[in-house]
Amino acid sequence: ERSQKLLEGASRVTSMVRHDLKSPLQSIKNAVHIIRRNPEKTEDMLDVIDKAADYASKILNDLKFITDPGALQRERFDIVKLLEERIKSMVTPSRIHIETDFPESLPVKMDPTMISRVIDNLIRNALEAMRDGGKLKLSLDIRDGMMNLLVADxxxxxxxxxxxxxxxxxxxxxxxxxxxxxxxxxxAVRSHGGKIVFQSEIGEGTSFLVTLPLES
Ligand SMILES: Nc1ncnc2c1ncn2[C@@H]1O[C@H](COP(=O)(O)OP(=O)(O)O)[C@@H](O)[C@H]1O
Ligand SMILES: [Mg+2]
Structure with missing residues (x-):
């Protein structure tokens, strides 16, 4: 019946919000933890907290994307910088080794909030697939006006x-x-005119390849 449907819809939205707010909340908690132990790092950590809070509120705004996929907010930004920020903000256990292969910088025109959510999702999945440790490799290259982001675990x-x-x-x-x-x-990738594919082997690992036009 109708109210049952509404309830299901509401619980889906709730689980989505919980999923996506995890990473900025985690960053805030980490920063607070660091400040408590090393008060001299307060200044740096306030930046982290501020950014995480901005990110969380953007996520809430972005919820409408699911019902309104047309709402891209394109901006010019350096995707290498974004990648480095996202990696830094993740809590990675020491048994996971991270390797990156990025150009110095790569200016793109995309929706930065959406793209950072995609990056977060792929990194988080990779980490969750390596509970016992392993290697996370991220690499970025450009070919024919397209960028290829590989996230391999x-x-x-x-x-x-x-x-x-x-x-x-x-x-x-x-x-x-x-x-x-x-x-x-x-x-999100599709609405930027890109695509996402993967390869996986049980017990070996998985790699996701995101291909996006540099200016979508
Ligand atoms: N890197 C990965 N390694 C192994 N399995 C993966 C990986 N990424 C995604 N998956 C599989 O795809 C499923 C869906 O992923 P996702 O949509 O991110 O949802 P969630 O992470 O909440 O399960 C995961 O539950 C998992 O089974
Ligand atoms: Mg996931």
Missing amino acids: TGVGISNDNKQKIFQPFYTTKRSGTGLGLYYSKL
């Missing part, structure tokens, strides 16, 4: 059965997953 991999399902909304194999990360990422 040495994690658990994806079974052939699950390969068809991972982009479906609410499909998750995690106990506290929402199954919205890749669904959102695909929508």
